[in-house]
Amino acid sequence: MNCMCQRWLLGVALLVMVTTLVAVDPSRYLAVRQSSFALNQIEDLPDTVVYRSVEHHTLIHCSNMCLLDESCSSFFYSLSGYCQLHNVVLNGLTQPSAHPGSHYYIVNNDNTDINCGNATEVECHNLTMSGTKVGDTAVYTCLRTSPDVITVTQTCASDGFWTGETPDCECDCRDLFASGVTTSGVYAIHLLKKGRINIFCDMEQDGGGWSVIQRRDTDTGDFNRTMTDYRNTIGDVSSDYWFGLTPMNQLTPGEIVLSFHLQNGTEYVLRYSEFDVKPAGNNFTVVVSEYMTGSTWEDVFSEQNGQQFSAADYDQDTNEDVNCALQTGGGWWYRNCSSMSLNGVNAFIVQPSTGMSFSIAPPVVMKIRRVVT
Ligand SMILES: *[C@@H]1O[C@H](CO)[C@@H](O)[C@H](O)[C@H]1NC(C)=O
Ligand SMILES: *[C@@H]1O[C@H](CO)[C@@H](O)[C@H](O)[C@H]1NC(C)=O
Ligand SMILES: *[C@@H]1O[C@H](CO)[C@@H](O)[C@H](O)[C@H]1NC(C)=O
Ligand SMILES: *[C@@H]1O[C@H](CO)[C@@H](O)[C@H](O)[C@H]1NC(C)=O
Ligand SMILES: *[C@@H]1O[C@H](CO)[C@@H](O)[C@H](O)[C@H]1NC(C)=O
Ligand SMILES: *[C@@H]1O[C@H](CO)[C@@H](O)[C@H](O)[C@H]1NC(C)=O
Numbered sequence: 001m002n003c004m005c006q007r008w009l010l011g012v013a014l015l016v017m018v019t020t021l022v023a024v025d026p027s028r029y030l031a032v033r034q035s036s037f038a039l040n041q042i043e044d045l046p047d048t049v050v051y052r053s054v055e056h057h058t059l060i061h062c063s064n065m066c067l068l069d070e071s072c073s074s075f076f077y078s079l080s081g082y083c084q085l086h087n088v089v090l091n092g093l094t095q096p097s098a099h100p101g102s103h104y105y106i107v108n109n110d111n112t113d114i115n116c117g118n119a120t121e122v123e124c125h126n127l128t129m130s131g132t133k134v135g136d137t138a139v140y141t142c143l144r145t146s147p148d149v150i151t152v153t154q155t156c157a158s159d160g161f162w163t164g165e166t167p168d169c170e171c172d173c174r175d176l177f178a179s180g181v182t183t184s185g186v187y188a189i190h191l192l193k194k195g196r197i198n199i200f201c202d203m204e205q206d207g208g209g210w211s212v213i214q215r216r217d218t219d220t221g222d223f224n225r226t227m228t229d230y231r232n233t234i235g236d237v238s239s240d241y242w243f244g245l246t247p248m249n250q251l252t253p254g255e256i257v258l259s260f261h262l263q264n265g266t267e268y269v270l271r272y273s274e275f276d277v278k279p280a281g282n283n284f285t286v287v288v289s290e291y292m293t294g295s296t297w298e299d300v301f302s303e304q305n306g307q308q309f310s311a312a313d314y315d316q317d318t319n320e321d322v323n324c325a326l327q328t329g330g331g332w333w334y335r336n337c338s339s340m341s342l343n344g345v346n347a348f349i350v351q352p353s354t355g356m357s358f359s360i361a362p363p364v365v366m367k368i369r370r371v372v373t
Contacts, residue, residue: 050084050085050086051071051085051086051087052065052069052072052084052085053082053083053084053085054082054083055081055082055083056081057077057081057082057083058081058180058181059077060176060179060180060181061083061181062075062077062083063075063077063105064176064181064187064188065083065085066085066105067188067196068186068187068188068198069085071087072085072086072087073086073087073088074086074088074104074105075104075105076103076104076105077103077105135155171189171190172189172191172199172211172251172370173187173189173199173201173202173203173209173210173211173369174209174210174211174369174370175189176189176201176203176209177201177203177208177209178209181201181203182203182204182208183203183204184200184201184202184203184204184205185200185201185203186198186199186200186201186237186238187199187200187201189201189211191247191250191251197233197247198233198237199211199212199213199237199243199247200212200215200237200238200241202365202367206257209369210257210367210368210369211243211251211367211368211369212243212365212366212367213242213243213248213251213366213367213368214241214242214243214342214343214364214365214366215239215240215241215363215364215365215366216240216342216343216347216362216363216364217239217240217362217363217365218239218240218362219240219362220239220240221234221235221236221239221240221241221242222234222235223235223242223329223330223331223343223344223345224312224329224330224345225311225312225331226311226312226313226314227309227311227313227314227331229311230242230244230245230309230311230331231244231245231246231280232244232246232247233247242331242343245277245280245284245309246280248277248284248368249277249278249279249280249284251368251370252275252276252277252368252370253274253275253276253287253370253371254275254276254368254369254370254371255271255272255273255274255275255292255368255369255371256271256272256275256288256366256367256368257269257270257271257365257366257367257368258270258271258272258301258342258365258366259363259364259365260342260347260349260360260364260365261360261361261362261363261364262358262359262360262361263358263359263360263361265361267296268296268297269294269295269296269297270291270295270296270297270299270300270301271291271292271293271294271295272288272289272290272291272292272301272302273289273290273292273371274287274288274289274290275287275288275368276288282308283308283309283316284308284309284333285306285307285308285309285333286304286305286306286307286309286333287305287306288301288302288304288305289302289305297351298351298352298353299352300339300340300349300350300351300352301340303335303339303340303352304332304333304334304335304339304340307333307334307335308333309331309332309333310323310324310325310331310332310333310334311325311331312325312326312329312331316334317334317335317336317337318335318336319334319335319336319337322337324336324337324341328341328343328344328345328346328348329344329345329346330342330343330344330345330347331343332344338350338357342360342364342366346359347359347360347364348360
């Protein structure tokens with residue numbers, strides 16, 4: 001949708017949304033038509049609007065619940081921790097007297113062109129707050145923690161748009177952790193260029209704030225896939241998945257922890273202080289260095305350092321006779337085929353000192369965390 005079109009839409013933004021919703025579900029249309037609610041009536045909203053509410057949540061949790069849920073269009077969050085998800089965007093909401101300091105948030109999706117909402121501290125999640133008038137100012141703050149905090153003060157102009165540039169915000173599991181999220185689970189993070197994307201955050205092990213980029217837990221995922229597939233998320237982020245090379249490139253550099261189990265159940269952990277996945281133009285070359293204390297096996301990952309990514313249909317390994325990815329049935333930064341394959345049909349890892357190959361049993365996890373400098 002181009003800019004002129006958005007401007008034209010502004011005056012009738014709600015009307016457009018009503019029309020959009022009508023086509024989908026008549027009961028939602030009805031709800032919007034009745035939507036001149038004052039926020040102090042928030043407890044009395046009909047079930048057709050409020051389809052989920054939770055007590056004692058943080059704003060980040062509440063916004064994440066909404067962002068992870070495709071039917072959520074907006075939510076109300078009170079300072080007491082009351083979170084209410086709505087399947088429509090309500091009109092005519094004013095600052096509630098019964099809930100001082102509480103706010104109503106609207107999710108900016110492609111089909112909800114609401115402008116001059118009040119940007120908030122969770123704006124890296126692409127939310128705006130309703131009820132802003134021309135002349136109001138808003139401080140637009142990216143959640144991402146120091147040193148990358150971006151703060152811009154904007155004014156709601158008479159054309160209905162915020163003045164000035166809207167900063168490109170980014171936040172990942174580490175930022176969520178820094179903002180107080182301490183429960184592991186699936187969260188919507190926000191990456192530059194990539195936008196909103198779901199990932200599993202490990203908020204409990206190894207100090208928390210880890211973005212899980214690969215996991216084989218139930219061993220139900222199918223990772224014998226093409227290069228095109230490997231660029232994006234494969235599998236289910238709540239169980240077995242590969243996060244995708246493009247978003248990995250956006251999330252790195254950082255430190256990495258790679259853990260795996262042998263068939264006899266013993267767990268080993270490899271830690272490196274530097275892990276980087278280069279962009280598509282470099283065929284997603286991996287850079288890994290500084291094998292760290294706290295590791296419990298041998299440095300096997302360094303063997304892949306500087307290697308491009310291979311998938312069954314995209315052979316970038318150095319073995320001239322064998323297509324390693326095709327042979328193992330999983331993409332990886334293969335050099336010669338015989339070092340490690342965590343995505344392979346039969347995952348294995350070779351012990352550098354003995355040359356012995358060990359079959360790997362789930363769970364296998366790779367997680368990364370950006371380093372704050
Ligand atoms: C918000 O989302 C819309 C639609 O997905 C996108 O066009 C826009 O760039 C996003 N804004 C920010 C600040 O991320
Ligand atoms: C928007 O945010 C600004 C800055 O935080 C605040 O002063 C103003 O009251 C807010 N506007 C509304 C309508 O909530
Ligand atoms: C599992 O196998 C590894 C490698 O042979 C060995 O070092 C480890 O002690 C074994 N663990 C158990 C519990 O047998
Ligand atoms: C990436 O891989 C393709 C296909 O093998 C190759 O043509 C290209 O030169 C590689 N790019 C780099 C930067 O090595
Ligand atoms: C992976 O898939 C390819 C093509 O579908 C197939 O030829 C190959 O045998 C599979 N690899 C394994 C290890 O199953
Ligand atoms: C690659 O692996 C094959 C078989 O596993 C081995 O014969 C060959 O020497 C290796 N090549 C290099 C350069 O290490």
